[in-house]
Amino acid sequence: MAASILRRCWGSLLAQRCRTGDVPVLHNGQTWRRAQASGSIASGRRAGNSPAGERGVAPWVAVVGLEIHAQISSNSKxxxxxxxxxxxxxxxLVSFFDASLPGTLPALNRRCVxxxxxxGLALNCRINKKSLFDRKHYFYADLPAGYQITQQRLPVAVNGSLSYSLCVGGKKNQMVTRTVRIKQIQLEQDSGxxxxxxTRSQTLIDLNRAGVGLMEVVMEPDMSSGEEAAAAVRELQLILQTLGSSQAIMAEGQLRVDANVSVHHPGEAYGVRTEVKNINSARFLARAIDYEIQRQIKELENGQTVMNETRAFDYKHGCTIPMRDKEGKQDYRFMPEPNLPPLILYDTKSLPANMNHQQVVNIDWIRERLPDLPSVKRVKLVEQYGILPEHSVALLNEDGLMEFFQNVVRQTQMNPKKVIGWILNDMLCYLKQHNLTVKESPVSSLLLADLLNLLERGAISSSAAKQVFEExxxxxxxxxxxxxxxxxxxLIQxxxxxxxxxxxxxxxxxxxxMEIKKGNRKVLNKLIGLVQRTTRGRADPVLVKQILEKRLSQ
Amino acid sequence: MLRVSLREISAALKEGRVTPTELCQRCLSFIKATKFLNAYITIAEETALKQAEESEERYRRGQILGDLDGIPVAVKDNFNTAGIETTCASNMLKGYIPPYNATVVQKLLDQGAVLLGKTNLDEFAMGSGSTDGIFGPVRNPWSYSRQYRDKCVQNSHPEKEDSNWLITGGSSGGSAAAVSSFTCFAALGSDTGGSTRNPAAHCGIVGLKPTYGLISRHGLIPLVNSMDVPGILTRCVDDAAIVLGVLAGHDPKDSTTVQDPFKSFELTCFTDASKLCIGIPKEYHAPGLSSETLALWSKAADLFENAGAKVIEVSLPHTRYSIVCYHVLCTSEVASNMARFDGLEYGHRSSMDKSTEVMYAATRREGFNDVVRGRILSGNYFLLKQNYENYFIKAQKVRRLIAKDFVNVFHSGIDVLLTPTTLSDTIPYVEFIKEDNRTRSAQDDIFTQAANMAGLPAITVPTALSEKGLPVGLQFIGRAFQEQQLLTVAKWFEKQVKFPMIQLQGIMDHGHTVSHHQKSAFFS
Incomplete structure (x- = not known):
């Protein structure tokens, strides 16, 4: 619930806490799986009391819940x-209200609602027709009012769910779908x-961000690894971007993740949890959580206890460190925000006839205009183009790649199942190698389509096509x-x-x-390759094979 | 000239009997002459004269902005005024010059009103005496009235005469004194638990607290957001109605103002009181109510009855819990609202800067007086997780019951409630300070804060002089958003009681700096 606050003095702690050798290795393969055989192992043993000697006997189960702050995409705060x-x-970008000048009052931005x-609708939530705003008090230099306006008692949306896919199995070639429950979505202000x-022992304050609208999405502890958490966050990010409700660019701080992590033995009560704060990079999300899971397991197996504390992820050293919180446990002294009446939302049935439509939010109206969500888009892709589900996942994971694919398909005679290989293997590889987005690609969908048409017509071989692509x-x-x-x-005609x-x-x-004539047909491929090399890929391999076979049998 | 009503001076301006500049200059010099009252914190002489000049130009061209054009007004120093220091009578905001106007201030200016200055108050409007601000206590003009002085002499102690000056009540004491001593024609106060009505009653003027949500609070430095309402102080009910018409209406900057358009009204004199139903809440026979005030209250009830109105005793059963409930809600919101004063963005900042936390603590220690700090402390206590249910939630529930009491009474057919405004007439400063601010506030808000808890409109009308020659006011509480009905009743009452005008002539010069020339000009 807390707004992200940068605490001082991490730096000095880093050196002491993080030794590079500290990063633990998974100690058994079952660590990540959720209580598969509950009760069969480790029954009767309390989490935290596992003697070091019995290491490896009892599997640990990790429980991960997330609190995600998404900056609302809106022109104003x-x-x-x-x-x-x-x-x-x-x-x-600081109004009198943002600087908390005395006498200023909040006026709710409709766009943010x-x-x-x-x-909320996209995450299958129940939308509360009436929600309330509260003040959460704490003194901090970038919180000019001394309190944050949030929705503690009655948030705008509750009880939703989010399904996400991830690849499992040894070769990561198996797609599974998991679901995490969404506890609530609340509107709140960002801090400065x-x-x-x-060196000068000064603190400088920038209030540009103060008062920007945030949606805090609270996910129940239904995940059990960093990988799952990362996949869930990625799916949420895609949904937000599809809706346009947040740009959700992690690098710009528009999506910030706090993770609640604990470990326990299957069949036992959950362990003491820690909160890993301010994970602001997609890359480090899984790593931060996995590090924390391993750290807790290690603590417990060494006979130590896990403290209920807030920790920060130090991406330089790849570890989590306790955040110094001088005040200890804060009492936020929540109070209803008296300057904002309850937020009332309507549906078509409850919409009063005489109400100015510019001033009300109609849930049904919004529902009718929801765009296709990523999950729906994936199903449609699989159905329409006959591609594999993991292909559809890959297409959506890269911004603009799906549209690129569809454009190419539209402009070629090539089977989409073949096109997808070009998109995901060649195109995406090049983009990744050069660290480019789809929009920045020097190869447009039209050019790629032209190329694939040449290939499809039999004008060039596929190896020649690769050369053309490179050009x-x-x-x-x-x-x-x-x-x-x-x-x-x-191709040589x-x-x-x-x-x-x-x-x-x-x-x-x-x-x-001679070998071939003796019956070793495998060598034929070598000869085909040699012909290809001689022609620099200009030979149609099917034709080459035919000719060679004909001649060899002579 | 200065003693006439707003309506009359407006007519005089329109007829050219006086010019805005002339009027402004007269008021300004009279403010200076009555400086010892300590009614004003800041006198905005330069801008006031400029505004008057502009107004004069408009009159010349026959393009006046409205009824308030050219009329000198004063504003309590807890309303933001662009370019004019706004202090809340606190070290915390001493020297603070806001960059914007409160909506109500802007509305006055848009009507052509001339802003003379900012009036004194208790620090952050926390008090009922106008005695607890950093600029010192406000003196009640009635201390220097012929009516009071004559009685004082009868009761001897002439040697103590000067130390016997009276408090105005509060916290809008500066505004009340300013209107009562004829230095302006209307003033803005704020009313959270009675801060407009209490000093108005003690200074013998009309004090109106409109319905919560009718007037924008944007720019009013808050005490209790859920109860604060800008108040109107004038010398008669008609004037209050004029100012209300200017100020009322939705403000997009204050989400708690109602959307319904407000139609300003002119008060008619009703002749038929028989359709009127006046309620007398029996719980307002509170301990400490002076026999004099009680007698006046019952005389007032008779007045209505004799005129044919139905006068019914009613019950507001939760009244006795009101003041303690008010205390919990008030201090809780105060604790929250005062959190922004940390010395970072504006206002006082301590020179102790070893760390941000040390700076916060020192700034707030130096910036707030004991009263403010005390309320912050108790408010934070009530809001603590372990206390929230037992105090804040409970107080909110009681507040709902109190509001429901009023709803029930009005539902039963009562149009307007008639109650005392204060326990008694005002008392000398030396008496007042024998009790602390908290005790005084609890006593003095007894009849007034319930209207704030329920959000209802209420008005105090000066009724009669006490035996000591001091004003006593009675309060009318109306239905929500029924200001027109409330003010109509108040006006009828005002007409019946014929409250005497304060007689300052010949008294003001006693030991003070009013020149004979000025005095005769103003009080003839």
Missing amino acids: LFSGSQVQFAAPPNS EAAVMT KSLHDD LWKGEGKTPLQIVKEKKLE DQQEFEQICQAVMEGHQEEV
Whole structure:
């Protein structure tokens, strides 16, 4: 529930707490699985009391819950008209209300409410027709009012669920779908930012972010590993981006994750949990949680206890460290926000006739206009194109890749099942290698479609196509056909020329020919490869095979 | 000239009998002459004269903005005024110049009103005497009235005369004194538990607390957000209605204002009281109610009855829990509202800066007086997790019961409730400070805070002079958003009681700096 607060003095603690050798290794393969055979092992043993000698006998089960703060994509802040913009000059987007000047009052931004309702609907939540705002008090330099306006008692949406897929199995080739329950979604204000200048022992405050609307999505502890948590967060991120309710860019702090982590033996009560705060990178999300799970297991197996504390992930050292909280347990002294009447939402049935429609939020109206969610899009992709479910996952995971794929399919005669290979193997690999987004790709969907059409028509071989693709990647503005012409990559159509080349290769490799004639058919592939090399991929492998077989049997 | 009502001076301006500049200058010099009252914290002489000039230009061109054009007004120093220091009578905001106008201030200015200055109060409006601000106590103009002085002389002690000055009540004592001593024609106060009505009653003027949600609180530095209402202090009911018409209405900057458009009204004199039903809440026969006030209250009831109105004793059974409930809710919100004063963004900042926490603590220690700090402490106590249910939630439930009491009474056919405003007439400062602020507030808010708890409109009307020659006011409480009915009744009552005007002539110069020339000009 807490707004993300940067605490001072992590730096000094890092050196002491994190030794590089500290990162533990999974101690048995069952660690990640949820209580498969509950009660069969480790019955009667209390979590935390496991003697070190019995290590490996009792499996540990981890329990992970998440609190995710998503910045609402809106032109203005939650309760003021100030603009919202990333990386604007410090304190340039601060209204009198944001700076908490005496006498200023909050006025709720309708767009933020709509974003929360949209998100709630997409996460199968019950939308509360009446929700309330509360003040949560704590003193901090980047919280000018001394309290944050949030929804503690009655949030805007409750009781939802989120399904997400992840790859399991040794080769990660098996897709499974899991579900995490959504406890609630609440609207609240973001805090400002504190910048600590230790050398001058100064704290500088930037209030640009103060008062920006957040949706806090609370996920029940239904996950059991960093990987699951990461997959759930990724799915949430996709949903938010699809809805447009948040841009959810982690690098810009628009999606911030706090994880509650505990471990216990199957069949026993949950262990003491810690909160890992401010995990602001998708890359480190799984790692931070897994580190914390292992740390707790290690503590318990060494006869130590896990403390109920807040920890921060130190991405430089790959470990979690306790956050210094001088005040100890805070009492936030929650109080109803007296300046905001209850937030009342309507559906078509309850909408009063005389109400100004500009001033009310109609849940049904929003529901009718929800875009296709990622899960629906994936099913549609599989149905429409006959691709595999994991292909559909991959297509959606990269922003714009699905549209790219669809455009290519639309412009080629090639079977989508073949197109998907080009998209996911060639195209995506190149993008990853060069750290580019789909939008930044030098190969447009039209160019790729042209290329694939050449391939499909039999004008070039697939290895030639790869060469053309490589050329296209240079972004020199040439069409695939131009490249094919320039590099003379067309398949050899002249039967006679073909026969000659094959003959030459056979003559040059008498040993292989002998082998084949003895019945070792595998060597034939070598000969085909050699012909390909000679023609620099211009030979149709099917044709080559036919000719070689004909000649070998002569 | 200054003693006339807002309506009359407005007519005089329109007829050209006086110009805005002339009027403004007269008020300004009279403010200076009555400086010893300590009614004003800041006198905005320069901007006031400029506003008057602009108004004069409008009159010349025949393009006046409204009934308030050119009329000098004063505003309690807990309303934000752009470019004019706004202190809340606290070290915390000493020297603070806000960048914006409170909505009510803006509305006054938009009507062409001339803002003379900012009036004194208890620090952050926490008090019932206007004695607990950093600029010192406000003196009640009636201390210097012929009516009071004559009685004092009868009761001897002439040697103590000067130390016997009276408090105004509070916390809008500065605004009440300003209106009562004729330095302006209307003033804004704020009313959280009676802060407008209490000093109005003690200063012999009209004090109106409108329905919660009718007037914007944007720019009013809050005491208790769920009870604060901008208050109107004038010399007669008609004037209050005029100012109400200017201020009322929805403000997008205050989400608690109602959307329904407000129609300003002109009060008619009703002639037929027989359709009227006046309720007398029996629980308001509170301990400590002076026999004089009680007698006036019952005389007032008779007045209505004799005029043909139905006067019925009614019960508001939860009244006795009201003041303690108010205390819990008030301090809780105070604790929250005061959290923003940390010395970082504005206001006082301590020079102790070893760490942010040390700076916070020192700033708040230096910036707030004992009263404010005391309320913050108790409020935080009530809001603690372990106490929240037992105090805050319980108080909210009681508040709901209190509000329901009123609903029931009005539902039974009562139009307006008639009650005392204060326990008695005002007392000398030396008497008042014998008890602490908390005790005084609990005593003095007894008849007034319930209207804030229920959000209802209430008005105090000066009724008669006590034996000591001091004003006593009675309060009318109306149905929510039925200001027109409430004020109509109040106006009828005002007309019947013929409350005497304060007589300051010949008294003000006693030991003070009013020149004879000015005095004769103003009080002739």
